[in-house]
Amino acid sequence: NAGVTQTPKFRILKIGQSMTLQCTQDMNHNYMYWYRQDPGMGLKLIYYSVGAGITDKGEVPNGYNVSRSTTEDFPLRLELAAPSQTSVYFCASSYRSGGPSTDTQYFGPGTRLTVL
Amino acid sequence: DAKTTQPTSMDCAEGRAANLPCNHSTISGNEYVYWYRQIHSQGPQYIIHGLKNNETNEMASLIITEDRKSSTLILPHATLRDTAVYYCIVRVGWNSGGYQKVTFGTGTKLQVIP
Numbered sequence: 410n411a412g413v414t415q416t417p418k419f420r421i422l423k424i425g426q427s428m429t430l431q432c433t434q435d436m437n438h439n440y441m442y443w444y445r446q447d448p449g450m451g452l453k454l455i456y457y458s459v460g461a462g463i464t465d466k467g468e469v470p471n472g473y474n475v476s477r478s479t480t481e482d483f484p485l486r487l488e489l490a491a492p493s494q495t496s497v498y499f500c501a502s503s504y505r506s507g508g509p510s511t512d513t514q515y516f517g518p519g520t521r522l523t524v525l
Numbered sequence: 526d527a528k529t530t531q532p533t534s535m536d537c538a539e540g541r542a543a544n545l546p547c548n549h550s551t552i553s554g555n556e557y558v559y560w561y562r563q564i565h566s567q568g569p570q571y572i573i574h575g576l577k578n579n580e581t582n583e584m585a586s587l588i589i590t591e592d593r594k595s596s597t598l599i600l601p602h603a604t605l606r607d608t609a610v611y612y613c614i615v616r617v618g619w620n621s622g623g624y625q626k627v628t629f630g631t632g633t634k635l636q637v638i639p
Contacts, residue, residue, distance in 0.1 A: 413568075444629075451612070451629040452569070499568050513559075516568030 410435050413517035415500050421523045422490040430485040430520050432500030440503045440512065441483040443467075443475065445496040446519075452499065458483055459505075490524045497521050529613045534634040537607075543600040545633050547613030550594040557616060558589060560598045561629070562609040569612065569629070572598065603637045610634050 416431045434441065439460045444452040454467030458477040472494060474486040483502075487494060498520045503512040530548040537543040549558065559574040573580055573587045575596075580587045586599040600607055612632040 449631075451631045497566075501568070513571045513574070514561075514569075515571070518568050519566070 412436065413500055413502055413515050415498075415517035415520050417520060418518070419521045421525060422487075423525060424490060424492065426490050427486070427488050428490070428522075430487070430498055430500075430522075432483045432485065432517060433481050434483075434500075434502040434515070435481065436502060436504070436515065437480060438502035438504045438515070439480070440505055441477065442501040442503075442514065443473070443483070443485045444499045444501065445469065445494075446499060447496050455485065455498075487522075492524050495522060495524045528628075529615060529630060531611075531613050531630070531633045533631070534636065536636045536638055537600075537603045539605060539637050539639050540602055543598075543603040543607065543635060543637070545598040545600075545611050545613075545635065546595065547598070548595045549613070549615045552593050552615050558587065558593075558596050559614040559616060560585070560587065561612045561614065562607075563612070563632070564606075564609040572611075603635075605637050605639065608635060608637045 413434045422428055442457045443455040445455055446452045453469045455469055455473050456464055456467055456475040458464045461477050461480050464475050464477050477483050500517040501514040503514045505512045557574050557576050560572040561569040562572055563569045573582055573585050575587045575589055587596060589596045610632040612629045
């Protein structure tokens with residue numbers, strides 16, 4: 410298994426441009442997440458999904474959009490990029506069953522985004 | 526989710542045991558303790574988790590106090606490759622609402638010294 414893969418690894422955007430960060434997992438996990446990590450800070454949840462067709466906001470959703478058309482893919486869309494969105498973006502996935510359970514999140518390698 | 530408190534940084538000599546503490550005094554009965562680590566510029570990596578009992582796997586041991594208000598992650602023989610930021614997280618094992626807010630915080634920066 411490749412686990413969680415993210416593309417691109419690096420990207421520089423100009424203010425006002427848009428882009429999509431790709432995330433794919435091959436572990437058949439039902440939950441997927443997008444986090445951002447600013448320098449020297451912890452991770453903040455942007456959006457999450459509990460299954461195909463179902464998404465919801467996390468702590469810092471403004472300026473982002475997501476979709477989940479398949480189990481495997483969870484792209485993050487940045488519209489009208491701003492310097493405040495300069496950050497490292499991590500995608501993660503986990504498996505949760507219908508009953509009492511714990512889940513472990515598996516993270517991708519990250520996308521380093523700079524908005525100038 | 527319960528809030529956790531960790532020291533900002535720690536040093537450990539290579540080959541010695543690294544003991545990383547975490548305080549979670551407001552933990553609820555159904556919340557698990559998770560540990561992740563993040564090696565520079567990489568995505569966080571799961572290490573171990575537990576509810577009440579002490580746990581051990583190939584990477585580390587987790588010691589949870591009887592009152593569950595604190596825990597310690599033990600790396601038995603630290604190597605240079607264990608230099609990373611270690612995050613202690615508490616979260617419920619089951620949430621009927623389906624949303625598991627996970628707060629990673631800033632963690633403990635462990636520096637393993639040759």
